[in-house]
Amino acid sequence: MSAAVLTLVVATTVGVGAASAEAETRTTAARAHATDSNRGHSAQKSEKWQALQLQAEKKQAEKKQAAKKRAEKKQADKQNAAKKPTSTPTPPAEAAPAPTTPPAVATTPPAAAGGSGASSYPLHTGIVATTFWVGEIFDANAEDGSQMLSTYDANWFANYGGCDGVTTKGTCSTEKRVAGNGFFPTSMTPKQNPFYLDLPYDDVNDKTGFANRGSVIPWANQAAYAGKAGDASVSLMKNRWVKLMKDGQTCYGQIADAGPGEYHDSAYVFGSNDARPANARYGGAGMDVSPALNGCLGFAELDGDADVVDWQFVEAADVPAGPWLTVSSSDNRVIN
CATH class of the missing domain: 1.20.5 (Single alpha-helices involved in coiled-coils or other helix-helix interfaces)
Incomplete structure (x- = not known):
């Protein structure tokens, strides 16, 4: 060369x-x-991400193994039945065991269609609300960059019923919701209330939030939560009702997660002086709302940070009739 x-x-x-x-x-x-731009959740919750993922995978494997064993047993039973002579008498049926009373399940009071919508809780005004949805993955590289689980439910995606939107090439995306079908998703039937939201107070996985919940959450001493402040298997926030208002439109939703950005912002969430959210990201958002609430309230953007709402907590008995009661939830157990 x-x-x-x-x-x-x-x-x-x-x-x-x-x-x-x-x-x-x-x-x-x-x-x-x-x-850096990730719209993530709390540091405390993200520490549990890998453990929760492993738990979910283990549960799924156990379910598959159990299903396989049931199928094998069913096939064996069929084969044994075919071998038996037809003249074999059928043994007398045994008496059914006496029913047992299942253990009490902690639940929030169920909503009663016909409530007035009145609320004595403090009003929060001019709060930026962003949109999130079950199945959303906004950063696959983040420890907790998706809505496959919530702080209260490690199996949120499965328990909800799947992608709360439209799945295209494996990606779960949001969609415009309309009043014609009650603002429900067009491609799936939710098993839980599609009118959901989050607020920046995690009363389970955030250490400060859990430690203070008995003193800062206004309904902590109600009968449904009596003696539960120190019980980490029960949330005092999950499935609580919230009244939201925007430009003359009023809708209702239930808490299903915590965020955005902050996770024990009690001054804003429970305060009576209309304090601003501590969160400084995503336009200073003080809550995320579901696609159903996005459509019901008439948001200008499907997934933006420019829409502003007023909101306040409301007791379940005061929730009026509406599409938000089509599939409502009252269970406040924490699912790990």
Whole structure:
């Protein structure tokens, strides 16, 4: 090989290596930017992410194994039945065991269609509300960059019934909701209330939120929660009702998660002086709302941070009739 050709090869190789290094630098920077802009949840909750994922996978494997054993037993029973002579008398049926009373389940009071909508809880005004949905994955590289689970339900995606929107090429996306079908999703039937939201007070996985919940949550001493303040298997926030108002429209929803951005912001969530949310991200949002609430309230954006609402807690007995009661929930157990 001539000296001139050798020089050309070396120069080309160096150029390619430099270009590869530059591309890798741009990729690393892009990933860092994506992580910095991540709309994530609490640090406390994210610490449980991997453990919860492993638990979910283990439960799924156990279910599959149990289903396989049932199928095998059913097949064996059929084969044994076929071998038995037809003249074999059928043994007398045994008396059914006496029914047992299941253990009491902690629940929030059920909503009664016909409530007036009146509320004595403090009113929070001019609060930025962003939109989230079950099945949303907004940062696959983050420890908790999705809505496959909530702080109160490690199996939220499955227990809800799947993607609360439209799945295209494996991606769960939101969709516009309309009054014609009660603001329900068009591609699935939810098993839980599609009118859900979150507020920045995690009373289960946030250490401060759990420690203070008995003193800062106004309904902590109600009969439904008596003696539960120290019980981490019960949430005092899950499925509580919230009244939301925007531009003359009023809708109702239930708490299903915690966030955005902050997780023990009691001054804002429970305060009586209309305090601003401590969260400074996502336009200073003080709550996330579901696609159903997004449509019901007439948000200008499907997934933005420019819509503003007024809101206040409301007792279940005061919730009026509406599409938010089509599939309502009262269970406040924590599902790990």
